[in-house]
Amino acid sequence: MKTTIGNVHKHVNETVTIGVWLHNKRSSGKIAFLQLRDGSGFIQGVVAKAAVSEEAFELSKNLTQETSLYVTGEVVEDARSPLGYELQVSDLEVIQEAVDYPITPKEHGTEFLMDHRHLWLRSTKQHAIMKVRNEIIRSTFEFFNKEGFVKIDAPILTGASAEGTTELFHTKYFDEDAYLSQSGQLYMEAAAMALGRVFSFGPTFRAEKSKTRRHLIEFWMIEPEMAFMDHEESLQVQEEYVSYVVQSVLENCKVELGTLERDLTQLEKIKAPFPRITYTEAIQFLKDQGFDDIDWGDDFGAPHETAIAEAHDKPVFITHFPVEIKAFYMKPDPDNPDVALCADLIAPEGYGEIIGGSERIDDYELMAERYKEHELDGPAYEWYLQLRQYGSVPHSGFGLGLERTVAWITGIEHIRETIPFPRLLNRLYP
Template identity: 70%
Template sequence: METITMSQAAQFVDQKVTINAWVTNKRSSGKIAFLQLRDGSAYFQGVVLKSDVSEEVFDTAKSLHQESSVRLVGTVQADNRSTLGFELLVEDIELLGASEDYPITPKEHGTDFLMDHRHLWLRSSKQHAIMQVRNEIIRATYEFMNNNGFIKVDPPILTGSSPEGTTELFHTKYFDEDAFLSQSGQLYLEAAAMAFGKVFSFGPTFRAEKSKTRRHLIEFWMMEPEMAFVEHAESLEVQEKYVAYVVRNVIDNCEIALKTLGRDVELLEKYTKTPYPRIEYTDAITLLNENGFDDIQWGDDFGSPHETFIASQYEQPIFILHYPKDIKPFYMKENPNDPRTVLCADMIAPEGYGEIIGGSERIADYEKIMTNIEKYGLDPEAYAWYSDLSKYGPVPHSGFGIGLERAVAWLTGIEHIRETAPFPRLLNRLYP
């Protein structure tokens, strides 16, 4: 008799198996007990018929409390009423671990309570579904990058400088030197791209930004590719193909999770169609001004309401191109068609989820890099290694970064980014 996971049930219909699980809920009468079960791979129902089991087994079934752990022996049966399509006709139950007074009950709980019990809240069906989508985005990302000739490079988390200046950084001591938690691995990836051609990283980054919005975390995961011999227009094509690929895989491989979350799959299907629309920053400002947004003018960065309105004009993610150079980092290449702007783009997600990708073509000219380092008030010695990249065989190169948690929020359709990380770090939350 084989021990299986619930997700393997389709391969064992009408066969006797063993399943290890937790009880999420139960209901029983004098003759039958229904056990709602989970094992980490899926959710499942166990049916215990009093007439088919010993009195001891039936009494055990009736006495189980929420989140008790059990080992079940039974026969897998097809069941069209089940989300998974199967259930288990139970013959034997072994109680592995009792659970008394589980704090998260089927009633409504406040957000603070649930966040204080995040270590338990992860067990719920909705949180389980969100983490499944997160995992699929990660899996599909590695697959896309591997299939397109990228090599993974891991930049350091402790750095001596910042790619975007020294604001919003977590400071620490590195023996007798100052160090910071990384807010991006980009500069290191540019160096790696000069060695390997196409590289990407996927790891944690940190922003000491005192923001409480639903779009911000203090610690989050970034996927950042860098590509040598790639100019801005080609980079945009890579970005949209990557996003469409990820959405396609989430639709194809997370059917039950998306159903649990009530996500509109037909809407997600629209996001798999490329190319995505593009709009110039200047035209986006005009669009906003013509529609009652008098709080923004050329040279300003977009806020959440602005991005939401611009995205609402389209049915797909949209690229906003060529932002003013004064609001962008020092490493972005000047736009030859408008020297006030740089060759960059932000990809704005539909449905009010805001920016999910930021990217640009990087400067490959030593004199311009040095001029910008001085202009932005950065320490030339701290960036000496980076400026070397534009001295020794510089080439056109581009890259971008996508925040994993924002992508998860968008594709799952959840309102707040705090539910997209297993243990989110927020402005006022370091527990659990």
């Protein structure tokens, strides 16, 4: 009977066949231990000389790393195994012999591993990160579906930028200029006016020459947009959403978090509500901490964000940023028009900003004024202004960066390991 490593617990004391790759091997004169992986998990196969044919034992002694094969054997419980089960191998059949697999069980440098990303994904740590990433995506869809959101897909080829600030990837759209999307937000606003509560999940592109552990050229964003919802209500959705995702990972990725040696006590604390401080309070806090390189009106740098995050053991919202340093569509606070009804969510442990969100301008006249200030016109923007013309309503939304969230939840050092094939400065392959 053919099965997978993930399902061996259903076949205890039965003989099964599993298609596997040889992850590693230890052998002595009369016994060989095969570390086997099949994508669903890892299991040790024990080949005892007495229990198999002469040929099968010789074969197992000479297996090379990453050789693909079918192993047949009896599933037995064994306390010495981390999985709790082992496979007592009775036969094996090589599918393809792998010669000189480059990634050996010893340590490697970053450049070497990145050049071999297509093979590096096979290692236990990378495997665990991809499983956690998948759980974050799965629980995201579950959360928003549960809350009555409709998944809407934004276009990737666009005629103009949403923010107008960051560098865009330029391309041709037949005879016109086009850009790769850096946010689906404007389209989500249109969709929210049609469907009420929507969210998008898709790739975004930033042609910034950023070279830090928090930046990717191509990354994935989750962008919910909600009609009839003000800024404060949006913050509640955000903290409930993030808490839901973290608790789902804790529940469903125990083995993976163990592989990653993640400090679970840090994650167990992540439950709504999250603390909030205003931008103005944050500036004062930083000055009290001894920062003299920032004043009201400046945006935060990485050290500032980290200092604010370290003062809390949950993600923290920084709200009410100055209007000047935020996007043109953010709604000014009626009580203080110098600041916007917006918030960034800063992850704990120095992982930086994972969410940016705001209530959007819903007044036609004000938006038209902003268009003039920012010199936005033409067919690329006209339609967005029209949304304020036909039944405009208060609405809010936010964008969560998937990879930064994966980095934080898995506790890994660098964002490049959170996406299967990262696009970085100077790296387009593999």
